[in-house]
Amino acid sequence: MLSATSAETIRATLPAVGGAIGEITTSFYARLFEAHPELLRDLFNRGNQANGSQQQALAGAIAGFAAALVEHPDVSPEAMLARIAHKHASLGITRDQYRVVHTHLFAAIAEVLGDALTEEVAAAWDEVYWLMAQALITLEAQLYLDAGTPAGDTWRDYRVVGRRPETDDTVTYFLRPTDDLPLPTFLPGQYVSVQVELPDGARQIRQYSLSGLHTDALQFTVKKVTGAPDGEVSGHLHEHVHEGDTLRISAPFGDVTLDENDNPVLLVSAGIGCTRLIGMLSRLADLDSPRQVVAVHADRAPSTHAFRDDLEQLVGKLSNASAHVWYEQPEVDWPAERTGLVDLSTVPVPPNATAYLCGPLPFLRGVHVQLLELGVAATNIHYEVFGPDLWRNATSTP
Known part of the structure; x- marks a missing residue:
């Protein structure tokens, strides 16, 4: 004070x-x-x-x-x-x-x-x-x-034991510790830091969501970042890291995690933001949770939607769950019920739901306003922003 x-x-x-x-x-x-x-x-x-x-x-x-x-x-x-x-x-x-x-x-x-x-x-x-x-x-x-680590040193070496393409620009990695000790425990919604050595000798670090639950491997998913500038680490991982290679990984961290209450759950994501929330959905399915679960996702097109099949399968495992997907550019072979931008007024959003949002900042701001208009309490809305959290610079915050 x-x-x-x-x-x-x-x-x-x-x-x-x-x-x-x-x-x-x-x-x-x-x-x-x-x-x-x-x-x-x-x-x-x-x-x-x-x-x-x-x-x-x-x-x-x-x-x-x-x-x-x-x-x-x-x-x-x-x-x-x-x-x-x-x-x-x-x-x-x-x-x-x-x-x-x-x-x-x-x-x-x-x-x-x-x-x-x-x-x-x-x-x-x-x-x-x-x-x-x-x-x-x-x-x-x-x-x-x-x-359970010294201050500032939660790093361990992991070996890549699997690599699975999700879309043309998104890959999931499966890793096990090289020391053969148990995997770290983590909460659905957390992430790990990944350190790679780049050609110029820099050891750059990025955070990636834990996108699934496994007893024998850590799983995270990386979308290759293109633009101004291109993603140094995501590009390196896509182009140079394959099965058998070693990566330096931190312990899991992150404060936006799935609660263990019995109230309804609303999961809202856009683009690669699905990785954080698919981990939460995996946990709910693993528990065979009776909670009402509403999963909402927005993407450019079906072909860019990572974990599209996983979303359908996980929701299908739950007794009281529904999925609602929007595509900005529907494709001929993938007809979509909803096109354009997410409109939560067409979704069964329980006012007492706990909402978890992950995606680009403009998307999060728009969804946040919609949820407040639908009666969801601001204290029940939890979000995660890609990269540095610039939401705090807005005139109103969640």
């Missing part, structure tokens, strides 16, 4: 700092990578740095956290930061790195704000930073403890 003096200062300076936060984060990353080039090479996503999304996410996190401290002082910092802590743990972030970040972040703040950064203002924002940092350090320490 912020001190009264700092809270007053943060409230007064938040508009000015918030307005400059994008410039501050850009300066921060430039300073950080100049001093520690190994972080860009081996830790930070170079694609997200290139397109600016990581800078936007950091800006939103800092400004959002500061605003929450002054507007909702009774809410614990940990409650706001669970998503970030899970991501950090999957990357192997340690306590010492927060001091490195502090050094370069506050140098960037001083550079951008200039004379406006008085001693009082600096002290208040320093308090905000360390409240955020200490809360994350505490959460991450517990996550490492739960994983």
